[in-house]
Amino acid sequence: MLHRRDARMKLLALLAVLVAVATTQPFGLVTASGFAALLGAGLLISRLPVTGVLARAAVVLPFTVTFAGIAWLAGEAGRAFALIAKPYLSALAVLLVVATTPMPALLAAASSLGVPRMLVLVLQFLYRYLFVVAEQAQHMWVAAQCRGAALRTSHRAGRFRAASGTLAVLFARSYEKAEGIERSMLARCFDGRIRLLAPPRLGWRDLALLAFAAVAAWSWRWWVAS
Amino acid sequence: MSVLIQASDVRYRYDDGTLALDGVDFQLEEGETVALLGPNGSGKTTFVLHLTGLLQGSGEITVCGMPVRKENFAAIRAKVGMVFQDSDEQLFLPSVLEDAVFGPRNLGLPADQALAHARQALEQVGMAWAVAKAPYHLSAGEKRRVALAGVLAMSPQILVLDEPTTYLDPPTQRELIRLLKELPQAKILVTHDIAFAQALASRAVFFERGKVAALGAIDEIARRYDWRL
Structure with a gap:
């Protein structure tokens, strides 16, 4: 259901939820549960694989756990919890929108909402080049396996040297490939804007989605604060 | 016959100091197909990238009467359709x-209108059945045809094909030759494949170390440079 909604409204709804999560004080277990319930409902109606999305959102935890640990050691358990829960819920909200919106539509929506064109352009290329780097890495991995990479002795220093060398080659190759992609886009008159096949049209369901997400997140924030 | 592309004394040096083009002169007339032959690194691809301003060296290039300059890039890129290797x-x-x-x-x-152009181009290359497919799910030959359709949809006057037979099996190459023969545009083929060049091109330009070493009939050039398997 979320998949069919207008990307601009999804982005605005995301913004409303993110700001609500970031500014809600105090942020305890009950507060987090309220936001989690809202995002959980989104996950369910969009029919995304719940465990997969929950696991992917945890990618932010390594960055926050250290600071949460410091806060906890300083005797601020509530702050430690907020340092873990807020980024996790924010990542979950972002994943929910990204997983239910095609990237070109998302970027076009960002552009139409006034996000600077240069930033949208960078995001466009970043998204495109991620696949390029992944593909190059895959090719290099296969080539290394074919030449017995797995049979090498696992000496730590040697492995580090090999990995850093591989990384350098990977970036050099990806850069070359990225140049080719840029040229092929420019050759077809690309001027920095992705034009969608059909311009998006707003319906009452799109507005209802935005209204529901914003009202739910901000009511919860207001109730917690009061 | 009107001249579509006129290049004179084109020179280009890469950032690492390699002299890639060293005074190239070239001409393409309406309706003709020219094969650019030559060893790897001889400057063929570097030269065709200059035709749409994707690389810019010194010298003069005009495409359909327009000098290749920044203010003309959009108009020139609409006229010259490039199919990359x-x-x-x-x-x-x-x-x-x-x-x-x-x-x-x-x-x-x-x-x-864009949709109509795209559908027509896909029809032209025999890929109308694949409209909803993801490009990365296609075979090499199908990808090549879709890439060609993406260019044909812009209704270019000139087609530039860089190593169009790479990754293609012989039947697919034959199919590509048949398809290209049907297209009315003037064509520049960058290729190592002499049979492919003979099937399509009326003349050849042989590049060597960034220079045009020879131009003329394909057979004669292939013989002179021993350019056969």
Whole structure:
């Protein structure tokens, strides 16, 4: 259901939820549960694989756990919890929108909402080049396996040297490939804007989605604060 | 016959100091197909990238009467359709149809017209059945045809094909030759494949160390440079 909604409204709804999560004080277990319930409902109606999305959102935890640990050691358990829960819920909200919106539509929506064109352009290329780097890495991995990479002795220093060398080659190759992609886009008159096949049209369901997400997140924030 | 491309004394040096083009003169007339032959690194691809301003060296190039300068890039790129060696670099949108629409939309055509152009081009290359497919699910030959459709949808006057037979099996190469023969545009073929060049081109230009070493009939050039298997 979320998949069919207008990307601009999804982005605005995301913004409303993110700001609500970031500014809600105090942020305890009950507060987090309220936001989690809202995002959980989104996950369910969009029919995304719940465990997969929950696991992917945890990618932010390594960055926050250290600071949460410091806060906890300083005797601020509530702050430690907020340092873990807020980024996790924010990542979950972002994943929910990204997983239910095609990237070109998302970027076009960002552009139409006034996000600077240069930033949208960078995001466009970043998204495109991620696949390029992944593909190059895959090719290099296969080539290394074919030449017995797995049979090498696992000496730590040697492995580090090999990995850093591989990384350098990977970036050099990806850069070359990225140049080719840029040229092929420019050759077809690309001027920095992705034009969608059909311009998006707003319906009452799109507005209802935005209204529901914003009202739910901000009511919860207001109730917690009061 | 009117001259579509006129290049004189084109020179280009890469950032690492390699002299890639060393005074290239070239001419392409309306309706003709020219093969650019020569060893790897002789400057063929570097030269064709100059035709649309994707690389800029010194010298003079005019395309359909327009000098290749920044203010003319959009108009020139609409006239010169480039099909790159690696189709994966060219196809980047989620579906074949969206990719074929990319060029016409960039030309400023409204969505419905762009869509009509794209569908017609896909029909022309025999890929109309694949409109909803993801480009990365296609075979090498199909990708090549979709890449060609993406360019044809822009209705160019000139087609530049860089190593079009790479990764293609012989039947697919034959199919590509048949398809290209039917297209009315003037063509520049960058290729190592002498049989492919003979099937399509009326003359050849042989590049060597960034210079045009010879031009003339393909047979004669192939013989002179021992350019056969």
